[in-house]
Amino acid sequence: MSDDPVVEAVPHEAESEAWLRTNPLSVIARGIGQLKGMIIPLVALFLGGSQFMENSAFLLPIFAVIIVATVISAGFTWYVTKYRIGTSDVKLETGLISRAARSVPFERIQDVSLEQKLIPRLLGLVEVRFETGAGGKDELHLAYVSEAEGEALRETIRALAEDADSALQANKVDAHEPRGVAKSVPIFAMGPKRLFTFGLFEFSLIAFAVVIGFAQQFEFILPFGWEEVEAWFNQPDARAETIRQVQWLTGIVGIAGSLATVIAVGFATGVIRTVLRDWDFRLERTAKGFRRRRGLLTRSDVVMPAHRVQALIVGTRWFRKRFGWHRLSFISLAQDAGSANHDVAPFAQMEEIAPIVQAAGFTLPDHAMQWRQPSARYYADRAVFFALLLGIPAILTIALVDEDFGLWIGLSIAAIAVFSVIEQFWLWRVDRHGFDPEQVLSRHGWLAPRLQIASRVKLHSVEIAQGPIARRRGYATLNFGLAGGNLRFRGLDIGDAKRLRAAVLASIASVDFAQLPR
Amino acid sequence: MDETPQDDDCELTKLHPNYKTMTRVEGLVVVVPLLIAALVVEAFADFPPGITAIPLILLFVWLVIYLPMRRYQTRGFEMSADRLRVVKGVLFHSDTVVPFSRVQHLDVEQGPLERVFGIARLILHTAGSHNASVTLPGLWHGDAVTMREDIRQYVKRESQ
Numbered sequence: 001m002s003d004d005p006v007v008e009a010v011p012h013e014a015e016s017e018a019w020l021r022t023n024p025l026s027v028i029a030r031g032i033g034q035l036k037g038m039i040i041p042l043v044a045l046f047l048g049g050s051q052f053m054e055n056s057a058f059l060l061p062i063f064a065v066i067i068v069a070t071v072i073s074a075g076f077t078w079y080v081t082k083y084r085i086g087t088s089d090v091k092l093e094t095g096l097i098s099r100a101a102r103s104v105p106f107e108r109i110q111d112v113s114l115e116q117k118l119i120p121r122l123l124g125l126v127e128v129r130f131e132t133g134a135g136g137k138d139e140l141h142l143a144y145v146s147e148a149e150g151e152a153l154r155e156t157i158r159a160l161a162e163d164a165d166s167a168l169q170a171n172k173v174d175a176h177e178p179r180g181v182a183k184s185v186p187i188f189a190m191g192p193k194r195l196f197t198f199g200l201f202e203f204s205l206i207a208f209a210v211v212i213g214f215a216q217q218f219e220f221i222l223p224f225g226w227e228e229v230e231a232w233f234n235q236p237d238a239r240a241e242t243i244r245q246v247q248w249l250t251g252i253v254g255i256a257g258s259l260a261t262v263i264a265v266g267f268a269t270g271v272i273r274t275v276l277r278d279w280d281f282r283l284e285r286t287a288k289g290f291r292r293r294r295g296l297l298t299r300s301d302v303v304m305p306a307h308r309v310q311a312l313i314v315g316t317r318w319f320r321k322r323f324g325w326h327r328l329s330f331i332s333l334a335q336d337a338g339s340a341n342h343d344v345a346p347f348a349q350m351e352e353i354a355p356i357v358q359a360a361g362f363t364l365p366d367h368a369m370q371w372r373q374p375s376a377r378y379y380a381d382r383a384v385f386f387a388l389l390l391g392i393p394a395i396l397t398i399a400l401v402d403e404d405f406g407l408w409i410g411l412s413i414a415a416i417a418v419f420s421v422i423e424q425f426w427l428w429r430v431d432r433h434g435f436d437p438e439q440v441l442s443r444h445g446w447l448a449p450r451l452q453i454a455s456r457v458k459l460h461s462v463e464i465a466q467g468p469i470a471r472r473r474g475y476a477t478l479n480f481g482l483a484g485g486n487l488r489f490r491g492l493d494i495g496d497a498k499r500l501r502a503a504v505l506a507s508i509a510s511v512d513f514a515q516l517p518r
Numbered sequence: 519m520d521e522t523p524q525d526d527d528c529e530l531t532k533l534h535p536n537y538k539t540m541t542r543v544e545g546l547v548v549v550v551p552l553l554i555a556a557l558v559v560e561a562f563a564d565f566p567p568g569i570t571a572i573p574l575i576l577l578f579v580w581l582v583i584y585l586p587m588r589r590y591q592t593r594g595f596e597m598s599a600d601r602l603r604v605v606k607g608v609l610f611h612s613d614t615v616v617p618f619s620r621v622q623h624l625d626v627e628q629g630p631l632e633r634v635f636g637i638a639r640l641i642l643h644t645a646g647s648h649n650a651s652v653t654l655p656g657l658w659h660g661d662a663v664t665m666r667e668d669i670r671q672y673v674k675r676e677s678q
Contacts, residue, residue, distance in 0.1 A: 461644050462614070464611075482646055483645045483647060485647060509600045
């Protein structure tokens with residue numbers, strides 16, 4: 001790898017740009033990335049080996065071989081990976097034995113995003129992802145180029161992609177606006193204080209689950225057997241003995257102490273995960289769309305063009321809702337780290353969310369909004385369903401299990417049944433659907449209501465679906481074809497469903513897909 | 519709610535009758551081997567009479583006689599100037615409208631059995647995640663091609 005064919009011209013290609021290689025430092029980044037996955041097996045091997053043999057030094061050559069092999073393979077990957085920004089597409093060639101050449105035309109590129117994991121970040125490298133709307137794994141990505149080059153690539157491709165777009169659409173107004181006017185206005189940010197509050201609300205006991213899972217998985221590393229722990233827990237006598245030995249008060253203190261530990265760890269987990277994910281969260285409105293940067297160790301930098309936002313979701317959770325905290329996310333064609341929605345304001349008050357919604361070209365419902373109530377029969381049917389589903393087992397348990405606990409279990413199931421029935425009634429009281437000239441809206445949920453807003457012209461199809469019961473009872477589910485997400489209104493009265501569909505179809509049919517802002 | 523439901527009260531166009539015949543043949547393909555096996559069991563095994571044959575005769579009635587008839591009755595479509603409405607579902611009813619302005623691409627497909635009966639499926643692909651492709655089976659092949667061309671012309675004209 002000491003030779004330097006960083007730029008290698010391909011003679012029989014008439015394109016102006018030459019084939020380029022990724023940054024040579026990506027050999028190190030890739031190598032470390034691959035070794036990281038092997039650390040746990042290697043440690044296990046080391047410890048496992050040391051149990052059988054006095055001297056585990058023989059393992060060191062094996063480690064050396066693995067490291068060298070990884071570096072060579074990473075170097076090889078680097079050597080055979082070449083890319084080129086042509087006049088109409090991006091080309092990427094990878095692999096030696098199974099060689100793959102991919103080409104993505106500019107007009108199909110929805111967006112270019114940059115991502116930095118910890119190690120590439122230390123080396124000043126970024127991974128460039130080309131979002132085509134194909135979703136997830138099949139996206140073209142380039143790992144790794146230097147930060148400056150990543151930024152330049154993004155600008156180049158975005159400019160070229162917009163040219164390709166505007167060539168297709170003669171009537172696009174802003175196609176010839178001067179480029180390079182990258183004025184950005186911050187519209188939402190989360191400082192450390194907000195992040196800490198957010199983290200507290202993200203209370204999570206997942207750390208305990210991980211510790212227990214890990215301990216089970218790698219039992220052989222532990223100095224004691226898992227069975228011993230289990231046996232200790234399963235011996236009520238031993239525990240009772242222990243407690244009897246100490247004072248009564250100490251026992252209480254001990255329980256309170258462990259409870260406090262659990263709570264503290266839960267909060268700490270929430271805060272740490274939140275800080276890692278959302279550190280220095282910034283959302284800016286730029287000429288090209290929304291730019292979001294976040295992350296402590298893995299810093300991501302995503303730009304979402306405003307006109308590509310298909311719909312938005314304002315969600316919350318039952319407890320944080322009491323303090324007015326909401327989460328705003330966008331549904332767009334591109335994927336965001338495995339989830340279909342882009343978080344644009346993960347933890348914000350409604351008055352902070354409103355300007356973002358407006359900037360995306362949507363409007364939040366106000367008091368003038370004419371909400372429509374779904375069919376009462378839908379919720380009544382669901383209540384009956386839950387009552388039967390849970391009520392019958394509850395009665396059977398009480399009747400058939402003789403022991404005392406049978407009664408208690410039966411009563412608990414019955415309590416859940418009663419709660420479900422009340423919940424359906426409440427949902428009927430609060431669930432609403434509606435539409436205004438530009439949008440369709442739905443609000444669903446009791447303790448943590450979720451508001452979905454979709455642009456009418458950006459929908460693709462409308463389906464009225466009815467099961468056998470729904471048909472008899474005269475209600476329906478309205479399914480909208482939405483790019484990159486789901487939007488359905490459940491339990492609409494059939495007449496309402498038909499009227500809503502007719503209205504939405506009229507807006508869809510009036511604008512051709514090619515005329516939509518892309 | 520000033521718009522009146524204009525799509526829903528119109529008469530649906532029925533599918534080609536060959537579609538019913540074809541679904542019957544599809545049913546036969548499933549049922550006949552099972553029925554033969556059941557009759558063999560009836561003849562040679564020591565079970566009470568009818569224990570294997572009767573359920574399969576019921577299956578035959580349901581899959582070859584009842585279901586194709588009901589399917590044919592419930593399916594239908596309506597093609598207007600700028601949209602296609604596809605209705606289907608014996609038990610679970612579905613009524614989908616795709617405006618031509620949202621059609622990304624179109625397919626006319628024919629399986630071997632469909633070719634025997636001269637019918638085809640028209641498939642409309644949209645960019646939506648739900649109903650990404652809407653299939654309308656049981657069209658006379660020539661009709662399917664004409665419909666595809668009509669929609670194609672519409673898309674071409676409107677996207678200019």
